[in-house]
Amino acid sequence: MSLTWRLLRGGGRRGMLSTWLTLGAVVISTGLLLFAVSANVAFSGRADRGAWRNPVQATGQPVAIEAGRIDYVGDRQITVVDLASLGPKAQPPPGMARFPAPGETWLSPALAELARKLPGDQLAGRFSDVTGVLGEAALVHPEELVAVVGHERDAPAMTVSRGDSLRGDISPTKVDSLAGVPSEDAEGYRILALIASVLMVVPLLVFGGAAARLTVARRDQRLAALRLVGATPGQVVRMTVAEAMIVAFAGAVLGTVLYGLAVPLLTRIRIGGGPWFASDLLPGPLVVLGVLVAVPVLVGLSAVVGLRRVVVSPLGVAKRETPPGMRAVRLVALLAVLAVVPMLGTSASVGVVAVVLGLAFLCINLVGPWAVGLIGRITAKRAKRPAKLLAGRRLMDDPRSAWRTVSGVALTGFVAGFLGLLSPGDALAGHVASEQLRLTAPNTAAVADQARERLAKAGVKATVKTEKNLVVTDVRTADLDRARTALDGLVPGRSATSEADDQRFTGQLLDDIATGTIVVLSVSFLVAIASSGITAASSVLDRRQTYALLRLAGTPLEVLDRARRSETLIPLVVMGGGSIAVGVFCASPFMMTSPNVSGAIMLAVCVVVGFAGVVGAGALSRPLLRAVTDDPAPRPD
Amino acid sequence: MAPRDKVVPMNDVLAGHGLAKSFGQTVALNGVDISIRAGEAVAIMGPSGSGKSTLLHCLAGIMKPDAGEVHLLGRRIDSMKERERSALRRTRFGFVFQFGQLLPELPAEENVALPLMLGNVSRPDAVRQARQWFVPLGLGGMEGRRPGELSGGQAQRVAIARALVTKPAVVFADEPTGALDQSTGHETMRLLVEATKHNGASLIVVTHDPGVAGWCDRTVEVRDGNLLHSAVSQ
Ligand SMILES: Nc1ncnc2c1ncn2[C@@H]1O[C@H](COP(=O)(O)OP(=O)(O)OP(=O)(O)O)[C@@H](O)[C@H]1O
Numbered sequence: 001m002s003l004t005w006r007l008l009r010g011g012g013r014r015g016m017l018s019t020w021l022t023l024g025a026v027v028i029s030t031g032l033l034l035f036a037v038s039a040n041v042a043f044s045g046r047a048d049r050g051a052w053r054n055p056v057q058a059t060g061q062p063v064a065i066e067a068g069r070i071d072y073v074g075d076r077q078i079t080v081v082d083l084a085s086l087g088p089k090a091q092p093p094p095g096m097a098r099f100p101a102p103g104e105t106w107l108s109p110a111l112a113e114l115a116r117k118l119p120g121d122q123l124a125g126r127f128s129d130v131t132g133v134l135g136e137a138a139l140v141h142p143e144e145l146v147a148v149v150g151h152e153r154d155a156p157a158m159t160v161s162r163g164d165s166l167r168g169d170i171s172p173t174k175v176d177s178l179a180g181v182p183s184e185d186a187e188g189y190r191i192l193a194l195i196a197s198v199l200m201v202v203p204l205l206v207f208g209g210a211a212a213r214l215t216v217a218r219r220d221q222r223l224a225a226l227r228l229v230g231a232t233p234g235q236v237v238r239m240t241v242a243e244a245m246i247v248a249f250a251g252a253v254l255g256t257v258l259y260g261l262a263v264p265l266l267t268r269i270r271i272g273g274g275p276w277f278a279s280d281l282l283p284g285p286l287v288v289l290g291v292l293v294a295v296p297v298l299v300g301l302s303a304v305v306g307l308r309r310v311v312v313s314p315l316g317v318a319k320r321e322t323p324p325g326m327r328a329v330r331l332v333a334l335l336a337v338l339a340v341v342p343m344l345g346t347s348a349s350v351g352v353v354a355v356v357l358g359l360a361f362l363c364i365n366l367v368g369p370w371a372v373g374l375i376g377r378i379t380a381k382r383a384k385r386p387a388k389l390l391a392g393r394r395l396m397d398d399p400r401s402a403w404r405t406v407s408g409v410a411l412t413g414f415v416a417g418f419l420g421l422l423s424p425g426d427a428l429a430g431h432v433a434s435e436q437l438r439l440t441a442p443n444t445a446a447v448a449d450q451a452r453e454r455l456a457k458a459g460v461k462a463t464v465k466t467e468k469n470l471v472v473t474d475v476r477t478a479d480l481d482r483a484r485t486a487l488d489g490l491v492p493g494r495s496a497t498s499e500a501d502d503q504r505f506t507g508q509l510l511d512d513i514a515t516g517t518i519v520v521l522s523v524s525f526l527v528a529i530a531s532s533g534i535t536a537a538s539s540v541l542d543r544r545q546t547y548a549l550l551r552l553a554g555t556p557l558e559v560l561d562r563a564r565r566s567e568t569l570i571p572l573v574v575m576g577g578g579s580i581a582v583g584v585f586c587a588s589p590f591m592m593t594s595p596n597v598s599g600a601i602m603l604a605v606c607v608v609v610g611f612a613g614v615v616g617a618g619a620l621s622r623p624l625l626r627a628v629t630d631d632p633a634p635r636p637d
Numbered sequence: 638m639a640p641r642d643k644v645v646p647m648n649d650v651l652a653g654h655g656l657a658k659s660f661g662q663t664v665a666l667n668g669v670d671i672s673i674r675a676g677e678a679v680a681i682m683g684p685s686g687s688g689k690s691t692l693l694h695c696l697a698g699i700m701k702p703d704a705g706e707v708h709l710l711g712r713r714i715d716s717m718k719e720r721e722r723s724a725l726r727r728t729r730f731g732f733v734f735q736f737g738q739l740l741p742e743l744p745a746e747e748n749v750a751l752p753l754m755l756g757n758v759s760r761p762d763a764v765r766q767a768r769q770w771f772v773p774l775g776l777g778g779m780e781g782r783r784p785g786e787l788s789g790g791q792a793q794r795v796a797i798a799r800a801l802v803t804k805p806a807v808v809f810a811d812e813p814t815g816a817l818d819q820s821t822g823h824e825t826m827r828l829l830v831e832a833t834k835h836n837g838a839s840l841i842v843v844t845h846d847p848g849v850a851g852w853c854d855r856t857v858e859v860r861d862g863n864l865l866h867s868a869v870s871q
């Protein structure tokens with residue numbers, strides 16, 4: 001252990017540099033890993049907290065009746081829950097101190113606040129006898145507008161079926177308890193979150209692996225030397241792994257702290273109509289513990305794998321041979337998966353789609369090194385200048401490490417291609433009437449009369465007519481909330497809604513998909529760019545002795561630098577472009593609308609930012625290249 | 638410490654005068670005068686840390702001496718800019734280091750052709766010229782192998798080919814056989830001296846092995862940054 005510590009500190013300036021790089025990589029990985037895990041936990045938390053509003057039909061002795069509907073104020077939706085107790089055994093829903101008595105109304109903090117701010121005839125008039133405020137446990141998110149209304153068990157709101165024609169309509173249901181089950185929508189979000197986190201975690205793992213190998217790459221020769229002086233393979237492995245794990249643990253701790261500091265910012269990401277409770281995104285102690293254990297272990301494992309070759313031969317990397325060719329089978333695998341894609345329709349289940357996507361993702365990762373090797377062969381064959389020749393041979397020699405440099409961006413390109421085309425943008429947000437409120441009524445003529453009366457009393461100018469089972473009210477948009485308030489409770493359990501209101505859920509979903517896409521892409525690009533920077537740096541460190549000797553012999557730094565740049569750029573352009581194309585192809589069966597402009601713009605922005613980022617991150621290794629080749633007496637240290 | 642002799646005889650290819658170099662407190666070179674004639678092979682010997690590599694680096698324009706001058710064919714090179722010195726090293730000098738100088742991903746012939754390509758020789762020409770070195774150096778059939786697939790001695794011979802392919806005026810070798818066993822080392826050294834002479838280039842070689850030094854025309858000894866004596870070997 002003390003030897004390990006000396007090894008860690010004794011690596012000199014360049015040794016420290018790679019240790020810092022590894023540390024930085026682990027910090028980023030840990031932070032993002034926590035984010036990916038917490039996002040899932042957070043969506044589950046939302047689903048669980050919203051479950052009580054989604055009643056389950058009683059099987060035994062019912063204790064309460066529950067019903068629900070969606071109302072609107074401005075362009076925000078209010079979830080109204082109607083409750084009636086069937087006996088003294090009725091437990092209150094989460095977030096309420098007691099079961100609401102008939103006539104009482106409990107509001108969520110955001111709704112109470114809004115009711116205070118708006119003129120009474122726009123919102124507050126809808127709620128009589130406001131008794132209490134709902135606690136966090138009752139709310140999906142902090143800005144949610146929720147009203148819980150208590151009723152007598154035989155009140156019309158608790159007995160008349162609501163037909164469930166509109167989204168959020170829940171007919172009175174007798175329940176054993178107010179536990180409920182997560183709604184289908186919440187489950188949908190949970191699955192989307194899962195897919196998003198898989199899309200984020202895969203590049204993250206690739207990244208973590210690269211970071212771990214960086215520690216090893218730096219130590220290869222030193223370890224080979226240790227082997228030569230007679231350290232046993234076991235000792236060498238233990239030392240390196242211990243070293244990698246010490247660094248990884250420090251990185252994991254820092255990453256956790258960093259994530260904790262970022263939580264206040266992350267809670268502001270609006271999904272599902274609102275931001276997050278900090279407690280949603282703060283990982284539990286078990287998650288933190290898991291990450292603090294898993295990250296160093298994964299890094300350690302990665303280091304072991306990277307070390308194998310050094311241990312096998314004391315000559316270590318000095319003994320490089322022509323790499324065995326990689327078989328085109330990899331390409332066949334990708335083509336096979338892609339062949340399945342056109343068979344998927346919009347009707348395919350989410351699970352199947354996720355599996356196919358995951359497979360395509362994996363196959364790109366499999367094909368990557370093979371394709372990079374091929375690109376290298378072509379580049380080397382056609383090279384006329386030394387820089388291109390060096391780049392091509394290098395790609396041929398170690399396509400895997402070249403792939404690691406660009407894989408992040410390429411895989412993100414795949415995601416961007418997929419999501420960029422899928423997000424329908426504003427295509428669906430066509431023009432829909434918002435100045436016409438419709439109310440489903442059993443007895444339209446009578447209800448229409450009452451509506452006219454109520455609206456006149458409220459001083460709202462409106463024309464009311466009937467249409468089949470609807471009472472239709474035309475008002476000016478400015479009077480909409482006053483009309484809604486006036487019509488509230490006219491038909492028990494029914495809200496007067498406009499066509500725009502009815503589409504709000506779809507709009508919300510599309511917004512959320514766009515937000516999710518941006519989050520996933522930002523994360524992946526961050527990872528991709530960091531990872532390409534780190535791999536580029538480690539590739540320079542790996543070969544610093546040869547580079548330094550070449551420079552001593554008069555090779556211009558520009559040639560080495562140009563070679564280094566081509567080494568990244570050539571595969572980046574080919575593989576990045578290829579992956580985007582595959583992503584677009586995979587998305588094509590699911591496209592709801594024709595490719596939209598905003599999706600294409602997002603894709604273009606991603607491509608430009610990603611490529612620029614990789615090139616920029618790679619440019620950081622130019623000073624490193626200069627530094628390692630400035631040493632007039634390069635030795636394997 | 639001022640240069641004692643500024644007159645450079647015409648048959649001196651390379652000459653250093655009053656070369657001094659310190660690293661912090663360590664004096665690596667303490668006013669060294671040395672001159673190398675055309676086609677001459679000079680061995681530099683001396684204990685570890687005595688300043689042999691530093692002397693070589695100063696003569697080759699890799700390092701700027703703190704004081705003194707270096708002349709190549711009458712032209713002062715130590716005061717040149719790094720870019721010029723780099724070009725000079727590429728075109729007029731050849732280098733053989735102990736190990737690790739070959740790019741592991743390039744086949745042997747491309748490693749040899751690289752300096753030519755850097756000098757704007759077209760790739761097919763460069764490779765053709767490079768290949769001509771393989772048979773004379775006993776490397777026939779190894780053209781397509783990569784450094785990892787060569788023995789240490791073979792790799793050093795590829796390095797020799799690379800150092801000579803540009804027809805340099807001077808070849809610098811810093812313990813070129815230091816990583817080889819003695820008999821392979823001697824064999825490699827013989828090839829280095831012969832091939833350099835055959836090409837009319839001068840050779841400056843740092844070595845610890847008196848046997849190796851025996852292949853050279855002359856041996857100079859460095860002690861604590863000073864040139865001790867010159868001995869002409871037969
Ligand atoms: N870059 C440097 N920084 C500091 N000190 C240096 C540096 N290079 C050389 N030295 C010191 O200068 C002195 C001469 O070093 P040099 O490398 O020339 O010795 P050498 O004769 O080649 O030794 P060896 O036979 O071990 O290679 C030594 O004391 C060494 O420690």
Ligand SMILES: [Mg+2]
Nearest residue numbers: 689690691811
């Ligand atoms: Mg030396």
